[in-house]
Amino acid sequence: MSEPLYNTAILRLAATPASPRLADAQASAVRVSPICGSRVTVDVDLDDAGRVAAFGQEVRACALGQAAAALLDANVVGRSAVELTTARDDLAAFLKGTRDDAGDWPGLDIFAPARPHKARHASILLAFDAAAAAAEDAAKVPA
Known part of the structure; x- marks a missing residue:
């Protein structure tokens, strides 16, 4: 029998408060899932x-x-922008089933139960996608 999609470990992580937004960030990015409307700003x-x-x-x-x-x-x-992009891409490949492990980012294997639920992949990837985009944009800003 497969593990439930919303298991105790997922729910515990979901209850973890996010770091507050930065007042004067070098870069920000917003990502919205077209499927469910989930939104992450980084x-x-x-x-x-x-x-x-x-x-x-x-x-x-x-x-x-x-x-x-x-x-x-x-x-x-x-982490660098390249590391964030790699983590996002590894997670996407893991969810899609083209990669057997979730990559080097700690804890991402927790999303194994979501692999057959393609409609949930976009929401899982939002924060990593936004972070990679924001870091890439910040890297372009002259010091």
């Missing part, structure tokens, strides 16, 4: 090495989207 500041130094987000999503945002939030500081 703010980032990068350090001189191009790594996330400060992070904030506003999450208006289902439990799966909130859980993904919590996993992002817990491990985003110190």
Whole structure:
């Protein structure tokens, strides 16, 4: 029998408060799921090495989207735009079934029960997609 989609671990993560939005971020990105209307806004500041130094987000999503945002939030500081893009792409491939593991980002394997639920993939990916976009934009801003 397969594990339930909304299991205890997902629900615990979903209840984790997000880091508050940054007042004067170098870059921000908003992503909205066209399927369910979930919305994530991410703010980032990068350090001189191009790594996330400060992070904030506003999450208006289902439990799966909130859980993904919590996993992002817990491990985003110190990551580069390339690492964020890789994490998003690895997670997308894992959800789609073209990759057997969720990649190197801690905890993403928790979304294994969502793999057969394609309509849920967009919500799970929102925070990672927004973070990758914001970090890429911040990297383009002259210091």
